[in-house]
Amino acid sequence: MIFRQLFHQETCTYTYLLADELSREAVLIDPVIESVERDLRLLDELGLKLIYSLDTHVHADHITASGLLRERTGARSGVSAQAGVACADQQLAHGDRLAFGRYELEVRSTPGHTAGCVTYVLDEGSKVMAFTGDALFVRGCGRTDFQQGDAATLYRSVHDQIYSLPADAVIYPGHDYKGHTSSTVAEEWQHNPRLNRKVDRAAFVELMDQLKLAHPKHIHEALPANMACGIVRQPPPAGPATVQEISASDEPQLQNRLVIDVRSPEEFNGPLGHLPGAISAPLNTLNAAASLWQRHEPIAVVCRSGARSAQGCQLLVEMGFTDVANVAGGMNAWTNRQELTS
Numbered sequence: 001m002i003f004r005q006l007f008h009q010e011t012c013t014y015t016y017l018l019a020d021e022l023s024r025e026a027v028l029i030d031p032v033i034e035s036v037e038r039d040l041r042l043l044d045e046l047g048l049k050l051i052y053s054l055d056t057h058v059h060a061d062h063i064t065a066s067g068l069l070r071e072r073t074g075a076r077s078g079v080s081a082q083a084g085v086a087c088a089d090q091q092l093a094h095g096d097r098l099a100f101g102r103y104e105l106e107v108r109s110t111p112g113h114t115a116g117c118v119t120y121v122l123d124e125g126s127k128v129m130a131f132t133g134d135a136l137f138v139r140g141c142g143r144t145d146f147q148q149g150d151a152a153t154l155y156r157s158v159h160d161q162i163y164s165l166p167a168d169a170v171i172y173p174g175h176d177y178k179g180h181t182s183s184t185v186a187e188e189w190q191h192n193p194r195l196n197r198k199v200d201r202a203a204f205v206e207l208m209d210q211l212k213l214a215h216p217k218h219i220h221e222a223l224p225a226n227m228a229c230g231i232v233r234q235p236p237p238a239g240p241a242t243v244q245e246i247s248a249s250d251e252p253q254l255q256n257r258l259v260i261d262v263r264s265p266e267e268f269n270g271p272l273g274h275l276p277g278a279i280s281a282p283l284n285t286l287n288a289a290a291s292l293w294q295r296h297e298p299i300a301v302v303c304r305s306g307a308r309s310a311q312g313c314q315l316l317v318e319m320g321f322t323d324v325a326n327v328a329g330g331m332n333a334w335t336n337r338q339e340l341t342s
Helices: 033-046 066-073 151-162 185-191 201-209 219-226 251-255 283-290 307-318 330-341
Strands: 002-008 013-019 025-029 049-054 076-080 090-092 097-100 103-109 118-123 128-133 170-173 243-247 258-261 299-302 324-328
Touching (some): 002 033, 013 170, 066 076
Antiparallel strands (some): 013 025
16 A cells, blocks of 8 residues: 655644545645645656545635545545545545555444544554544544534544554554654553543543643634635625624524633623523634634624623624624623513
């Protein structure tokens, strides 16, 4: 089998090329859009035909090249059906198998870092290779604090779907930040500080809850682009968006907008309550949540009195949202209105 481990320096991302030396059919796993010319050149030099461009999950730190590779080569893009990427050709499920020449990749569902993570496993008989994405790194693992991440789910995924492979199965991670290129199941079971045999689920969940990591610096661009297979068509230039102000009593306006409550979860469920249909997205997490929304979606932002929601509106405008409104007076105004009409 032809195998190459390729690296994108800025995001410390590994892309993997696998190919059958007889049929010349090839697969790329986790291609990065900035490296697409490198990858196409390598395919051409080796005389390979790309038939699959696969992602292990919807990335938050870089933009996939899957859509562009499909346009340039005709390769079918693939990602977990749980990721919700409607433009992907292959909506992958646990147990699916993807053939290229004499070889086959088995799809194993390994959610936890995100809800739509998968690990691709190739079993040559004498050698097992597992392409784990962000589920398992060399001496580490992916974070679990956004994109429907869940530490307990990740713990179960790694133990059930990756550590169940043979002890000498080679682990090829989605990223590395310390100079490692690969590991084995036995090594990680013994030495991974987060996921070794002595760490139980409760301890792992506590550890992950305490990480408090900053969001990836490219998250605003990466998430919406990756939901579109990495192909983002820029709309015609428009004038600068402005923030409207609507009254808490303007029910038709509120009903026709996505209502975002930027207070803390405690306030959202507290004495003032929340607007019907409102989504809780605290101000300090608003940018990550908004990365998944359509920029043309009409939005109303609310808080307790209108101050934090004004900040939230400004952030959304800076992110490119075109129809943003602040709920004047916030939940205080809404509560007073309810009392006056009851």
